[in-house]
Amino acid sequence: MLSKNFLAKIPQLMQTNDLMEKIVSLCKRRGFIFQSSEIYGGLNGAWDYGPLGAELKRNVKNAWWKAVVHEREDIVGLDASILMHPRTWDASGHTANFADILVDCKKCNNRFRQDHLKGKCPVCGANDFTEGRAFNLMFKTQVGAVEDEKGICYLRPETAQGIFVNFANVLDSTHRRLPFGIAQIGKSFRNEVTAGNFIFRCREFEQMEIEYFTKPADAEECHKAWIEARFNWYLNLGIKKENLQLRVHDKDELAHYAKGCSDIEYNFPFGWSELEGIANRTDYDLKQHSQFSGKDLQYQDPVTNEKIFPYVIEPSGGVDRATLAFLVDAYHEETVNEQTRVVLRFSKELAPIKVAVLPLLKKNADIVALAKNIKKDLQKSFSCVYDDTAAIGKLYRRQDEVGTFYCVTVDVDSLEDKQVTVRDRDTMTQIRIPVDNIKQYLAEKF
Amino acid sequence: MLSKNFLAKIPQLMQTNDLMEKIVSLCKRRGFIFQSSEIYGGLNGAWDYGPLGAELKRNVKNAWWKAVVHEREDIVGLDASILMHPRTWDASGHTANFADILVDCKKCNNRFRQDHLKGKCPVCGANDFTEGRAFNLMFKTQVGAVEDEKGICYLRPETAQGIFVNFANVLDSTHRRLPFGIAQIGKSFRNEVTAGNFIFRCREFEQMEIEYFTKPADAEECHKAWIEARFNWYLNLGIKKENLQLRVHDKDELAHYAKGCSDIEYNFPFGWSELEGIANRTDYDLKQHSQFSGKDLQYQDPVTNEKIFPYVIEPSGGVDRATLAFLVDAYHEETVNEQTRVVLRFSKELAPIKVAVLPLLKKNADIVALAKNIKKDLQKSFSCVYDDTAAIGKLYRRQDEVGTFYCVTVDVDSLEDKQVTVRDRDTMTQIRIPVDNIKQYLAEKF
Numbered sequence: 032m033l034s035k036n037f038l039a040k041i042p043q044l045m046q047t048n049d050l051m052e053k054i055v056s057l058c059k060r061r062g063f064i065f066q067s068s069e070i071y072g073g074l075n076g077a078w079d080y081g082p083l084g085a086e087l088k089r090n091v092k093n094a095w096w097k098a099v100v101h102e103r104e105d106i107v108g109l110d111a112s113i114l115m116h117p118r119t120w121d122a123s124g125h126t127a128n129f130a131d132i133l134v135d136c137k138k139c140n141n142r143f144r145q146d147h148l149k150g151k152c153p154v155c156g157a158n159d160f161t162e163g164r165a166f167n168l169m170f171k172t173q174v175g176a177v178e179d180e181k182g183i184c185y186l187r188p189e190t191a192q193g194i195f196v197n198f199a200n201v202l203d204s205t206h207r208r209l210p211f212g213i214a215q216i217g218k219s220f221r222n223e224v225t226a227g228n229f230i231f232r233c234r235e236f237e238q239m240e241i242e243y244f245t246k247p248a249d250a251e252e253c254h255k256a257w258i259e260a261r262f263n264w265y266l267n268l269g270i271k272k273e274n275l276q277l278r279v280h281d282k283d284e285l286a287h288y289a290k291g292c293s294d295i296e297y298n299f300p301f302g303w304s305e306l307e308g309i310a311n312r313t314d315y316d317l318k319q320h321s322q323f324s325g326k327d328l329q330y331q332d333p334v335t336n337e338k339i340f341p342y343v344i345e346p347s348g349g350v351d352r353a354t355l356a357f358l359v360d361a362y363h364e365e366t367v368n369e370q371t372r373v374v375l376r377f378s379k380e381l382a383p384i385k386v387a388v389l390p391l392l393k394k395n396a397d398i399v400a401l402a403k404n405i406k407k408d409l410q411k412s413f414s415c416v417y418d419d420t421a422a423i424g425k426l427y428r429r430q431d432e433v434g435t436f437y438c439v440t441v442d443v444d445s446l447e448d449k450q451v452t453v454r455d456r457d458t459m460t461q462i463r464i465p466v467d468n469i470k471q472y473l474a475e476k477f
Numbered sequence: 478m479l480s481k482n483f484l485a486k487i488p489q490l491m492q493t494n495d496l497m498e499k500i501v502s503l504c505k506r507r508g509f510i511f512q513s514s515e516i517y518g519g520l521n522g523a524w525d526y527g528p529l530g531a532e533l534k535r536n537v538k539n540a541w542w543k544a545v546v547h548e549r550e551d552i553v554g555l556d557a558s559i560l561m562h563p564r565t566w567d568a569s570g571h572t573a574n575f576a577d578i579l580v581d582c583k584k585c586n587n588r589f590r591q592d593h594l595k596g597k598c599p600v601c602g603a604n605d606f607t608e609g610r611a612f613n614l615m616f617k618t619q620v621g622a623v624e625d626e627k628g629i630c631y632l633r634p635e636t637a638q639g640i641f642v643n644f645a646n647v648l649d650s651t652h653r654r655l656p657f658g659i660a661q662i663g664k665s666f667r668n669e670v671t672a673g674n675f676i677f678r679c680r681e682f683e684q685m686e687i688e689y690f691t692k693p694a695d696a697e698e699c700h701k702a703w704i705e706a707r708f709n710w711y712l713n714l715g716i717k718k719e720n721l722q723l724r725v726h727d728k729d730e731l732a733h734y735a736k737g738c739s740d741i742e743y744n745f746p747f748g749w750s751e752l753e754g755i756a757n758r759t760d761y762d763l764k765q766h767s768q769f770s771g772k773d774l775q776y777q778d779p780v781t782n783e784k785i786f787p788y789v790i791e792p793s794g795g796v797d798r799a800t801l802a803f804l805v806d807a808y809h810e811e812t813v814n815e816q817t818r819v820v821l822r823f824s825k826e827l828a829p830i831k832v833a834v835l836p837l838l839k840k841n842a843d844i845v846a847l848a849k850n851i852k853k854d855l856q857k858s859f860s861c862v863y864d865d866t867a868a869i870g871k872l873y874r875r876q877d878e879v880g881t882f883y884c885v886t887v888d889v890d891s892l893e894d895k896q897v898t899v900r901d902r903d904t905m906t907q908i909r910i911p912v913d914n915i916k917q918y919l920a921e922k923f
Binding site: 061075089104109172174177203220410 | 505506507508511513514515516517518519520521522523524525526527528529530531532534535542547548550553554555556557558559560561562564565579588612616617618619620621622623630632639642643645646647649650651652659661664666668670680681766769770772774849852853856857860861863866
């Protein structure tokens with residue numbers, strides 16, 4: 032029997048599923064996100080970013096890099112390889128522990144995660160399963176021409192370890208003093224048994240991770256500061272406050288070495304879900320790699336000469352999840368002139384297209400030439416498009432739907448008064464600006 | 478016996494090997510490039526980009542994206558996944574043909590590329606080999622929880638196919654007309670039997686590829702235009718003309734479907750080698766994918782309604798190779814005051830650090846505070862560093878060696894006259910600029 036609680040939720044669930052469907056559909060129709068290898072039936076857990084999605088994702092990554100590397104004094108970047116020496120994963124614990132327990136139904140032979148089963152087989156209804164066995168989530172491959180144990184390699188399941196194994200190299204080449212951090216953006220791979228929720232849980236995904244090294248005594252303060260900094264990053268890029276929350280992990284959720292972890296969660300249409308985890312990993316990783324590699328990965332204080340293993344604060348975010356949150360949060364419907372206007376209210380930093388230049392009459396060669404000239408001039412500074420394939424009302428709606436910040440329209444008057452109309456995406460107000468001032472006007476806006 | 482020719486070349490060879498060694502050493506010492514998983518003995522054919530290398534590589538990729546996507550009217554971006562449906566590689570021909578022929582020495586059991594062998598085994602000297610067998614260069618892995626044929630997946634050996642399988646999706650979402658192109662940057666993987674020459678030939682590498690779709694009748698002209706455009710891209714970013722050449726492929730080098738291919742080659746210390754290939758791939762790829770997927774991947778002319786398979790011009794460059802070429806080309810030694818000055822003469826667009834802010838006296842708190850303030854202000858616009866860990870002469874050399882464009886020095890006078898010294902990397906000339914004008918002054922330079 033359906034509970035009262037559930038019945039009460041139905042309208043809300045319908046609305047949110049509806050929202051997710053609208054976003055997935057808009058993403059495909061307008062070229063944000065496509066199913067990977069769709070013409071061959073797709074590949075589960077992998078997605079391709081189309082022309083607008085590639086720009087949006089680039090903007091998310093660039094905003095992160097700017098905020099955590101370029102605009103800080105204490106962080107440097109890194110770009111480590113996806114294939115790493117397999118001992119890395121022995122040291123990190125992934126070879127032994129990064130696994131789900133799977134069972135097979137003895138009747139229909141389907142395979143399930145043991146922790147997801149509630150009694151009988153969800154496919155055939157039988158209740159007879161094999162013993163659970165550990166299924167490692169790392170993708171395995173073979174490097175080199177000889178197929179043997181020595182050539183086994185894994186696709187990294189996280190970018191973090193690429194930072195830890197480079198700790199000494201970064202220290203030696205930059206002469207950094209504690210506290211300092213190393214930031215990295217890159218692809219990771221997990222052979223998830225169940226991928227899902229669009230680009231939220233993928234087998235191939237992109238991470239943006241920081242390992243921030245600090246003196247053990249300062250770690251707790253530092254952890255707090257990072258939680259705040261990362262929370263604000265999402266707010267600054269336009270996420271609505273009411274859609275963002277912090278969830279402190281219970282003690283029994285923590286890895287044995289971790290001293291604390293907080294998740295930044297977003298209110299997705301499918302429920303509150305993790306965007307980013309910020310953990311205090313103590314000195315676990317550097318100690319493990321020291322032990323497994325035989326290299327001394329301690330930090331030596333240049334003044335006191337004291338050697339210590341620093342503590343590590345790790346803000347670990349998902350690029351695809353963040354992109355999805357920005358998409359969901361930007362999605363807005365309103366009624367204008369009795370028609371539905373869909374607007375993606377992206378922040379200025381994230382909007383895939385900053386300016387669209389539109390000719391009012393595509394049959395007037397002078398208008399078209401002027402519009403194309405303006406576009407050519409603007410594209411050196413902003414991501415721009417030119418579009419003349421519909422009437423102006425439709426062109427505006429098209430740009431609203433993908434979050435274009437400003438539309439610049441060239442009309443017959445423009446040829447006379449050398450002015451163009453600039454339309455604001457959110458307010459839809461229009462003002463006239465001299466053609467010669469357009470670049471400067473927009474430069475001040477971005 | 479050594480030939481006269483070879484003997485004559487020895488001084489030049491020693492010099493060039495020396496140059497490569499210097500660059501590899503500088504890259505490690507200053508944090509451009511490290512061996513992957515070095516603390517575990519490294520992973521052959523994979524490299525990690527350190528703090529400065531990550532910035533340099535980002536700049537190379539951003540310069541490419543700006544030139545081929547943002548500053549053109551006819552190209553859109555894409556970011557497809559590394560894991561693709563395996564049928565993709567049946568259609569592209571990689572499953573059947575992307576292989577080297579390997580043989581084993583029957584005496585010492587070592588494995589070699591047949592086409593590299595010259596008679597006897599280079600390890601033990603025996604001359605008894607097994608039959609050659611095809612070794613596919615694609616990395617294989619298993620997707621999903623069930624290990625069977627259906628789950629076999631490959632790491633993409635090129636980004637190009639991610640574009641072809643998305644051709645219809647991009648067309649449907651952008652309503653582009655011929656000619657137009659799709660550009661993509663991303664990692665690819667090839668299980669090379671012999672990787673080498675630093676980051677030149679890797680098993681994990683990054684590509685920047687364009688597939689440019691055009692009417693068959695225009696393909697030849699279009700091919701020429703792309704060769705020129707791509708050649709100029711390297712020149713515009715500072716590569717010396719004498720170090721760049723074009724090599725037209727002979728007919729017998731071409732893939733059976735290709736109508737022509739030209740390589741842009743760089744004069745590396747290890748010889749002229751390919752930076753980028755620009756091929757006329759005809760309509761081969763779209764036809765193959767149409768046939769294998771059963772989807773109609775023809776382009777329909779919106780005016781005449783005529784359906785055709787467009788021809789494809791493919792400028793396919795390597796990010797790592799380009800980065801190495803920019804490093805080698807920038808490397809410069811000169812004698813200044815009887816000491817060797819090493820300078821990386823990167824172009825303004827590529828220099829990993831644009832501005833270094835340096836206090837002349839680190840013990841003067843006012844100078845340090847002013848310098849840090851200037852850095853904080855500048856970092857919003859440029860990639861900046863602050864350094865006070867040595868005397869000014871050494872600080873300058875340090876920045877020269879990594880290609881920092883300008884050094885801004887704060888001295889005692891600065892506290893009085895509110896001016897700072899700006900030093901040019903290449904000319905080493907110094908001028909005084911008011912602190913208030915510094916940002917504007919530099920903005921005009923970049």
